[in-house]
Amino acid sequence: MSVREIKENIFWVGAVDWNIRDFHGYSTNRGTTYNAYLIKDEKIALFDTVKRNFRDELLFHIKELTEPEKIDYLIVNHVEMDHSGSLPEVIDLIKPEKIFCSKNGKQAMLDHFHREDWPFEVVKTGDTISLGKRTVTFIETPMLHWPDSMFSYINEDKLLISSDAFGQHLATAERFADEVDQCDLFQEATKYYANILMLFSPNVQRLLAKVGELGIEIEMIAPDHGLIWRENPGIIIEAYDKWSSHTLCNKALVIYDTMWHSTELMARAICSEIAAAGVETKMLNLKVNHRSDVMTEVLDAGALVFGSPTLNNGMLPPMADFLTYLKGLRPKNQVAAAFGSFGWSGEAVKHINGYLEEMGLDLAHPGLRVKNVPREEDFAACRELGAAMVKAIRKTT
Numbered sequence: 380m381s382v383r384e385i386k387e388n389i390f391w392v393g394a395v396d397w398n399i400r401d402f403h404g405y406s407t408n409r410g411t412t413y414n415a416y417l418i419k420d421e422k423i424a425l426f427d428t429v430k431r432n433f434r435d436e437l438l439f440h441i442k443e444l445t446e447p448e449k450i451d452y453l454i455v456n457h458v459e460m461d462h463s464g465s466l467p468e469v470i471d472l473i474k475p476e477k478i479f480c481s482k483n484g485k486q487a488m489l490d491h492f493h494r495e496d497w498p499f500e501v502v503k504t505g506d507t508i509s510l511g512k513r514t515v516t517f518i519e520t521p522m523l524h525w526p527d528s529m530f531s532y533i534n535e536d537k538l539l540i541s542s543d544a545f546g547q548h549l550a551t552a553e554r555f556a557d558e559v560d561q562c563d564l565f566q567e568a569t570k571y572y573a574n575i576l577m578l579f580s581p582n583v584q585r586l587l588a589k590v591g592e593l594g595i596e597i598e599m600i601a602p603d604h605g606l607i608w609r610e611n612p613g614i615i616i617e618a619y620d621k622w623s624s625h626t627l628c629n630k631a632l633v634i635y636d637t638m639w640h641s642t643e644l645m646a647r648a649i650c651s652e653i654a655a656a657g658v659e660t661k662m663l664n665l666k667v668n669h670r671s672d673v674m675t676e677v678l679d680a681g682a683l684v685f686g687s688p689t690l691n692n693g694m695l696p697p698m699a700d701f702l703t704y705l706k707g708l709r710p711k712n713q714v715a716a717a718f719g720s721f722g723w724s725g726e727a728v729k730h731i732n733g734y735l736e737e738m739g740l741d742l743a744h745p746g747l748r749v750k751n752v753p754r755e756e757d758f759a760a761c762r763e764l765g766a767a768m769v770k771a772i773r774k775t776t
């Protein structure tokens with residue numbers, strides 16, 4: 380990819396990772412980008428860097444614009460390795476006059492790279508620096524999504540460099556959101572929110588309020604992953620407002636795994652009953668749906684039904700995997716229930732209910748167990764569970 384001027388004398392100089400397919404447990408089927416930005420003013424400033432193995436791509440782009448040694452300031456908005464892995468080599472090369480970061484950012488860099496000699500300059504929300512014609516205002520965004528995270532706002536250009544927030548894992552040759560297929564874009568933006576930011580939704584709400592209080596006018600949002608929001612950046616801000624307020628739809632998910640298809644037969648009966656009531660319903664087998672894709676569906680679902688047969692006195696491993704992942708991302712407001720077949724002991728439903736209670740989800744049904752293969756009366760019980768979900772489903776739209 381080549382350098383792209385996103386505003387006058389402000390350039391994208393990042394890297395495109397077309398091949399990554401796993402991002403610490405999140406399936407990145409369309410790859411991703413590590414965005415870095417360079418501003419040429421009286422001072423030359425580089426905002427963020429890239430993953431270590433993309434260092435040469437970053438430097439290649441920088442060299443199209445300036446000699447790296449001429450960069451005066453380095454702004455580190457976030458220290459996670461996908462943005463900082465190349466920092467030691469980049470800093471050794473450019474020898475910046477100052478490295479601007481949050482207080483937590485300085486500590487995170489010390490913890491990662493052990494370089495006390497770097498010229499750290501700690502900033503906090505509202506602090507500004509001048510690049511010449513331009514002013515950079517810093518906004519700390521702790522736990523969006525690390526303690527060190529911050530935004531950089533370029534006042535004169537009304538440009539928000541937003542670190543991980545408002546990003547998407549989407550590798551493209553294009554750089555602007557308005558240049559790509561909007562369904563793909565929003566599918567990836569939704570997946571990114573559900574899998575990375577959902578648990579920090581209260582922080583997102585506070586941030587949106589803070590941006591309102593600061594009276595910041597935003598013409599463009601440049602995140603550290605994916606496409607830049609050039610036309611109507613308000614659309615992704617509105618989406619974040621909706622997602623972070625846990626807005627739920629008239630939608631139910633039957634999430635399950637199965638051994639000899641008995642639990643799957645139960646899933647079908649439950650799903651049919653819910654769908655017959657006019658509720659959007661999806662069956663998601665955890666053997667064929669990646670946890671991060673299921674999580675994307677969970678984001679706005681009003682009801683969640685989980686099914687697993689019993690294996691070795693517990694649930695099947697893919698269900699334990701998914702419930703652990705789901706618990707970490709802190710779903711809120713949904714109603715839920717559990718079901719599953721068993722041969723002799725039948726603890727899976729009890730264990731699933733334990734997870735649901737720990738997550739604080741409301742149980743719409745005490746749980747349904749079927750011995751071996753469902754009989755007609757068992758299907759009737761599945762339909763009753765489905766009816767209970769329909770009655771309890773929580774919609775906040």
Ligand code: FEO
Nearest residue numbers: 459461462543603
């Ligand atoms: Fe893209 Fe939190 O790193």
